[in-house]
Amino acid sequence: MTIIGIPQGWPADERTALAVQEDLRGRLELGEPGPGVGEGNVTGVDVAYDDERDLVAAAAVVLDARTLDVVAEATAVGRVSFPYVPGLLAFREVPTVLAALGRLTADPGLLVCDGYGLAHPRRFGLASHLGVLTGLPSIGVAKNPFTFGYEQPGEQRGEFSALVAEGETVGRALRTRAGVKPVFVSVGHRVSLERACAHTLHLTPRYRLPETTRRADALCRRALGEALTAQSG
């Protein structure tokens, strides 16, 4: 197994990361509708950590958007490239995720990330970074509301409310299962919020979280486990 290194020039401190983030944000494309629901491929990405051994495993799982069948999958294991700092999560996950995406043999299509896009202190979260860096349309589907405010959406699947920050709508609290805690959807790159939510509903025929992130989550945990076994025990 190969453990990928941290890329040359990758930010090592908060100040540099903030500057890089601001630069990437200048390349963000908003307002485009993005691919239609059920069209082409849709790819879930996620990572798992072992802080003890300073390892991070990433997984990318490509699904046929129409059938939700797995079309391709890839993993990568790397060194943790940045400490966890709220607002700078992307700098911790991006290098290894890009390595996994690079190993895919199928067109990723739309990227579905475990975290935020526009719903971010500086309106540029993990999904935005991955979208801009790959050029792919991307959305963020998070499990928690972070620091944002929202009204409880209606109890039925498909109902939603605005995620608000500084009086501005940055995403939606979307109910994917009746009576279950909503997920928090925001735009990453080249996809409208309306369509991001439609994709999310299409990807949640059975569970609260999208099939993409469920599959990527399971795969990156498995990859991390295998990496630890391979390392020693």
Place this chain on the structure above:
DNA sequence: GCGACAG
């Protein structure tokens, strides 16, 4: 000023 804060 201090704490909380996606994963």
Place this chain on the structure above:
DNA sequence: ATCTTGTCGC
């Protein structure tokens, strides 16, 4: 994210 048993339910 991760530390973690049993348990309820499909």
